[in-house]
Amino acid sequence: MRCGRIQKLLEERGETSLSPVDRQHLEACPDCRLYARDWSMLTQGLKLISQEPIPEPSLGFSARLLRRLDEENAPGFLRPEFYENAGRRVIFATLVLVFTLLLAMALPASGPVRHKPNVDTYWPQPEVLTTRNAPVYVGSFPPVPAWVEVKSVSYHWR
Amino acid sequence: MESNAQERLEVEWIRRAQQGDHEAFGLLVEQYQRRVFSTVFHLVHQQNEVEDLVQEIFIKTFRAIRSYNFRAPFGAWVARISVNHCYDYLRRKRSSRLNYYWQLSEDSRRMLERGLEPQQRESPPSIEEQAVLKDLVKKLLDRAPAEDRMVLVLKEIDNLSVEEISEVLNWSVSKVKVRLHRARKRMLADLKRCR
Ligand SMILES: [Zn+2]
Numbered sequence A: 001m002r003c004g005r006i007q008k009l010l011e012e013r014g015e016t017s018l019s020p021v022d023r024q025h026l027e028a029c030p031d032c033r034l035y036a037r038d039w040s041m042l043t044q045g046l047k048l049i050s051q052e053p054i055p056e057p058s059l060g061f062s063a064r065l066l067r068r069l070d071e072e073n074a075p076g077f078l079r080p081e082f083y084e085n086a087g088r089r090v091i092f093a094t095l096v097l098v099f100t101l102l103l104a105m106a107l108p109a110s111g112p113v114r115h116k117p118n119v120d121t122y123w124p125q126p127e128v129l130t131t132r133n134a135p136v137y138v139g140s141f142p143p144v145p146a147w148v149e150v151k152s153v154s155y156h157w158r
Numbered sequence B: 001m002e003s004n005a006q007e008r009l010e011v012e013w014i015r016r017a018q019q020g021d022h023e024a025f026g027l028l029v030e031q032y033q034r035r036v037f038s039t040v041f042h043l044v045h046q047q048n049e050v051e052d053l054v055q056e057i058f059i060k061t062f063r064a065i066r067s068y069n070f071r072a073p074f075g076a077w078v079a080r081i082s083v084n085h086c087y088d089y090l091r092r093k094r095s096s097r098l099n100y101y102w103q104l105s106e107d108s109r110r111m112l113e114r115g116l117e118p119q120q121r122e123s124p125p126s127i128e129e130q131a132v133l134k135d136l137v138k139k140l141l142d143r144a145p146a147e148d149r150m151v152l153v154l155k156e157i158d159n160l161s162v163e164e165i166s167e168v169l170n171w172s173v174s175k176v177k178v179r180l181h182r183a184r185k186r187m188l189a190d191l192k193r194c195r
Helices: A002-013 A020-028 A030-050 A061-073 A080-106 B002-018 B022-044 B047-067 B074-095 B106-114 B118-122 B127-143 B146-157 B162-169 B173-194
Strands: A125-129 A149-153
Touching (some): A002 A020, A020 A030, A030 B127, A030 B173, A061 B047, B002 B047, B022 B047, B022 B146, B047 B074, B127 B146, B146 B173, B162 B173
């Protein structure tokens, strides 16, 4: 109990504030002695830190600060972040354009994805026209009867 | 008389800054920047980050200046913004280094073991001892929780009174005293653990 009170006094007012009775306790009590020693070390260290030179603001510090405030208050197109955002958009648009061009170059010149197909990739298909109500065979077997007219047609995409 | 004139001038600058006058705010910055630099430097201990932090603090101050109601001194109001900003910064920094590790130098350890005996305390410590002691206390401050560090720095390094600290931190005087005592005790316990 007494130790706590003395240690608090040591912290708040220092060793010189102790009454003769408290001082006697301090001499006799190893706990309080250690506390006083450590506290004195800490306060000396803290005092030394407080005496260290404080870094000075660099040249033009307040001017830079005011410029930043001006920029924050400026209308949209005058703010630096406007250009930053605009720049980002330009880069994004360029990338999309480049990607589209590359895709266009990489695609085959023909196919279902684009343009009409080349005629010669489709073989002419035989078209069967019947003139009579009779079974019809297409191909080489059985032989096509004479009354079946086979017409060659080529298809075009429209 | 002169301080009265200075106060009136300051009130005028504050009112103009509240209307959005940057130039008047610049005069307030000139007036308080050294104090803010000092607080930030002592709380953060990172010389290369001080200027950026101070700039952020003044930007915050300008954005909030309309809410300043002249009840507390303007210096204490700016100090409160500074301390809060540093507190957030320290907490962020602490949580980003969970495996925080530091070791005492051989010199610090020897000094801790030997201590500064009462008869030695009468004579000022040598330059080397001073450097070791400063290093040791800085390390202890770095390890301390952000709140302990704030209250200790304001009291022991910035030399504010308990009343001034209560204004800056918006705490009651008795709360400042309790927290101060707790912070000192914790720091001393940490010092013992280093032995
Ligand atoms: Zn005791």
